[in-house]
Amino acid sequence: MNEFELIPTGFGLCWIAYYLRGILRIHRSRTSRDRTTTFWQTWLCFWLSPVIIKDAFRCALTSLGAFLSVEIARGENVENEGDNDSEMDHF
Numbered sequence: 001m002n003e004f005e006l007i008p009t010g011f012g013l014c015w016i017a018y019y020l021r022g023i024l025r026i027h028r029s030r031t032s033r034d035r036t037t038t039f040w041q042t043w044l045c046f047w048l049s050p051v052i053i054k055d056a057f058r059c060a061l062t063s064l065g066a067f068l069s070v071e072i073a074r075g076e077n078v079e080n081e082g083d084n085d086s087e088m089d090h091f
Contacts, residue, residue, distance in 0.1 A: 014060035022052040
């Protein structure tokens with residue numbers, strides 16, 4: 001495999017791992033309340049949850065950026081935004 005094949009493969013593996021981690025976290029929170037819930041039932045309820053998919057994508061992208069040694073700008077790191085004081089004036 002060359003490096004161009006490794007990038008999508010690495011991203012896909014990271015996305016799957018973070019997706020399953022998100023489902024597992026929900027499953028653990030549900031089993032603390034109800035002991036009869038199985039992982040399969042939790043997955044069937046939340047398999048298309050936009051929050052889990054979005055979080056898995058964000059985490060996989062960050063992991064891929066770390067793997068490629070690329071810094072990915074986040075909301076607080078973006079330049080040319082208003083300072084924090086101007087945002088606080090609205091409240």
